[in-house]
Amino acid sequence: MFFPEGQVRVFLYGEPTSMRLSFDGLYAIVKHHMGLDPLSGHLFAFVNRRATQIRVLYFDRTGLCVWAKRLEQGRLISNWANVSTHEMDWTGLKLLLEGIEPKRVRLRYKKSHSHSANTSIHAVQTI
Template sequence: MFFPESRVRVWLYARPTDMRKSFTGLEALARNALGEEPASGDLFVFINRRRTYMKVLYFDRGGYCLWAKRLEQGQFHYPRHQGEKVALDVTALKLLLEGIDASRSPRYKRYEHRTARPASV
């Protein structure tokens, strides 16, 4: 099972991706199309044209890792109208992996803990 940490940044490449690409091709997409450093430890998500296949590229200590998921039924739902590069949080990635369309479900206001301000000297 794939369990990303909550503090990791997730970048979705919203344009359809050729799933024949492997490490080198997806690394080039992350660097050139998304403008991010692939070895930073961030997750880079790529989805095919039919939205039935997903690959996640990330760098883990000594090298690149590639995680893939192919759906037997249904499609992945993601925000396709927000440009080429979409920032996701880990929760949105988990919803995407589970096939839940987050745009159709209401978002309620949640408590947010304020960070402590440093005392003025």
């Protein structure tokens, strides 16, 4: 799937979502809770309570598609109190999927070297 980046609209659902939901469950949230049209071609992102998994629902003119990502370490969102349902741009979604929280301006995980016993490097990303 290829999107012209300037034309894609992305909506992040501002409440924790069960990752047991699939096409129909996510479709219902978009339609009834977000008040948007799931068949519009926009991307709709949902994050679980622990913020370790994300699902993205979209319609590609032939059917509904769901992307899923599970982090092995770290979190997608640091604090649910600061999250609300809102529109974000394509770049914001890419940063979220890469583990970068734009408001905190750093990675949400730390990398460590296996060859040095007590040394760990905290990765910092500036935007």
